[in-house]
Amino acid sequence: MTRHIAVGNGQLLVNIDSNSYIRDIYYPYVGQYNHVGGQMCRFGIWVDGQFSWLDNPSWRKESRYADSTLVAVTEATHDGLGIRLVIYDGVHQRDPILLRSIEVVNEWNNEREVRLFFHQDLSIGESEVGDTAAFLPENGSLFHYKRNFYFMFNGWGGDSGIAQYSIGIKRFGGAQGTWVDAEDGHLMGNPISQGSVDSTAGLTVLVPGNSTERASYWMAVGRSLQDVKLLDQYVRDNRPEKLLRRVAVYWEGWATKVKRDFGGMSERAIRLFRHSLLTIRTQTDARGAITAANDSDILQYNRDHYSYVWPRDGAMIALAMSDAGYPELVEPFFVFCAEGLSPEGYLHHKYNPDGTVGSSWHPFLADGVPQLPIQIDETGLVLHAFWKLYEKHGDIAFAQSLYKPLVVRAGKFLMNYVDTETGLPSPCYDLWEERHGIYTYSVSAVHAGLTAASNFCRLFGNEERADRFQQAAEDMKASIVKHLWDEEEGRFIRGLYRSGGQWVKDMTLESSIYGIAAFGVLPTTDPRVNSTMNAIAQGLLVRTPVGGIARYYNDYYFQRTGNLHEAPGNPWIICTLWVADWKIESATTLGELQTASQTIEWVADHALRTGMLPEQLDPFSGSPLSVTPLTWSHATYVATCVKYMNKHRELTAAQGANQADQAPLYSKG
Structure with missing residues (x-):
């Protein structure tokens, strides 16, 4: 399932395969409708x-x-x-x-x-x-x-x-x-x-x-x-x-509109960075929809596709493009989310590119008990990305336009959607859409969303509401440390699920636990974060010549082997880059930063010749698995490269200052 070529302009997207055959024509929305359907x-x-x-x-x-x-x-x-x-x-x-x-x-x-x-x-x-x-x-x-x-x-x-x-x-x-x-x-x-x-x-x-x-x-x-x-x-x-x-x-x-110091990245990696920006542009509709992927060959497997807007994917893609200097591309996404917000204040599982609610497999009823068929991280991350957009680019008029219809409504929902027993968000589906419970990534995203809502309220002078949101975020942080840290294992757990009327710890090693640091619950320097990330980097390492990091231990999706020591799952581009992000944040010297640089080069090595990045790779051949290109893969690569460039500039400046401090006051001569 590979689209070697994607060309588009925000209203027309055309996918072409390696034989120069047109396989998908999307119009008038990127991702909707497909007038070829893979033929x-x-x-x-x-x-x-x-x-x-x-x-x-x-x-x-x-x-x-x-x-x-x-x-x-x-x-x-x-x-x-x-x-x-x-x-x-x-x-x-x-x-x-x-x-x-x-x-x-x-x-x-x-x-x-x-x-x-x-x-x-x-x-x-x-x-x-x-x-x-x-x-x-x-x-x-x-x-x-x-x-x-x-x-x-x-x-x-x-x-x-x-x-x-x-x-x-x-x-x-x-x-x-x-x-x-x-x-x-x-x-x-x-x-x-x-x-x-x-x-x-x-x-x-x-x-x-x-x-x-x-x-x-x-x-x-x-x-x-x-x-x-x-x-x-x-x-x-x-x-x-x-x-x-x-x-x-x-x-x-x-x-190339933003002038950059790439910090020694190879020409191949730089080309992939620029191509990733362009690929994200092809997958983004001019009216705000940021689609996950538009490779219709996935229809062979489950009779549905990836041509939807997952608010989570969209938020992380918008955050990456904002950090890379393209706020004008992603601002319409936040309008899209505000218009798609439910009356209760949450975002649905996924949306069609025209803004209508997309298909879903999340039920409204489970074991005879009504439930919301949502993934709470999607609502939290949209607020988080929206605050980061404002923080970087400072468009206060745009922020004001969505303050009530998006920020306040979604913030109230996040604050009230809480399990009274744990103080964590009420159970929902995890980011991979596979299990129902309370999961560390999702909880971390809610913490980030509440923090963003508080920041916006303070920006617009509502101190009382800002304090309420901030207190809710602090209470959630305390509950995270209390319920999701496992002292015996020395790491954070994937989450909690209900069994026999009791909360049970899900101890599966899972890459997305990185959300604890990524969304500001704890700093990267916290020893609990480091012990968790070390466990992920070692326990989810794919020990084949292909390398990379698996999504979680014993990942079944397109699984290629039962030898879990060799391959605990297939290497995912996103998950491999999460470990690189941790290494970038943790680096204190240019030498330490090189390990993250190696991951950037690894991604460039495993892109298609046309620069397309898949969702995951075959752990033995390195060939693409699942959809290609996956927008989130390209966005994560962009985000990691920007983090690397910023850290390289910071450490280079610090090294220069240190050398200046150590220079003698006087020289002979």
Whole structure:
């Protein structure tokens, strides 16, 4: 389940696989709707009477992004055909247009006719029912539509546009689709079809021997036929290759707008840092939704996807982007959360990108007892991230606009959602959405949320309410130390769960216990934090050549081995970086900081060639597992790099000051 290429602009997101096949088209929201749904929009060529789709094993392919841009470059070489393709893909930085420019390189001596075939397999509005595909003679395009979704496809090869086309039925009544029609190099030309339909377009270029010719293909998306016709005309007037150069210039400026001292990070790690910023941008909707992932192949496993807004993920991503200097990107997320807050003041399990409540597996009733189907950390972390945004960037007017609708309402809920027996938050689902109880990460997030609410109240002059929130946070800290610290083990525990009418300690070693330090319950220098983190760093270490840190001991999700000493779970990017964060915070010398630097380099080593980071890795092969890219993985990498850069600057300054203090007052001479 891997999307090697993701290109987008906050309203249109297109995912492309390693074969240069379009696999997902999301519009008008990032993550909603998916008008392809993981099907393959194929790309192939015909030359000298031979045909080949790009997923044929005879092609050697390598993809990457142009440095610090959202323009992807794929080189595909077929020695048997004597053809090399250099494919540039990007989405216009402003308009919903996918641009593709192809350099067709003839590696033989004789002139050759090369036909390029582009297949469109759409399920508009996430259903194949009632789609229409048609040829429009006035501009030589193919367009698909249903209701108020329109997709127009066009191209240019040599001195002309689409040279041939076919429209027909797919995956119904024995029909595979029009892509089969392309395999003899000729398309039938049917001008319209309805229902479960697809289309294929053909371009022709004549390429002299040992020479290169260019072809172009583009897709315009809109709400009406007039919308997409205007966008199509814009592309034809400006040419896709010129527009792609503008796209590259724009995103390079965006990714490098903050001047940084990277503290000795490798060029590879720096490239991944900038690419992570850009990847997060592709997964963030202009209206505030920050989606977890948009790799639709996960549908194979559980018939649902990651194209949702988990407030937890969104909060941590927003915090990372704020720290990296991009507050304008994430401010709409907090508006999104304020609008999605329940009447009681909590955030739901997850949301669709349009702000409606998403699907859930958390029940309202368990063992005959009603319960809230929530994860309390999600509400707490949104307040925590919102305060950190204000603290760093100081936009008091924006903070004021959400003070009552978000801060006060959510703060009141956190303060009152307390288990009277323990003084900790009432039981809910943990951050991994797997178990119900009281968990250290969640409790730490609530403490951070209450502290943030208190800080906002004090900022706006409500001292009485600020004191109440602060007292609630202090009471919760005392309960954390009382109930979640285990003296015998010498570390904090994962949490508590109810069994036989009693609270039982969950002693499973769990990486997210790092929340104790990450969310300010205790400082990193506290010996209890250090003993806990040492236990995590040793007990969850993956002892294979791949390395990394597991999510928790005996993690079952995509589990690859029962040898828990070798691999207590699969290495997760996020969890490995949490240990690095602890090492950064704990470092007192530049030498100590190097261990964290090694983890940053480890992540860069395990990114795809295109710079994409998965949720987790196979502990033996190092290949991606689960969805790729995972937005939270990229955000955690960004956050860790920023922490590293800040600490490196601090320690370098301290070292310089120390050397100055030790210098002699007078020198001979």
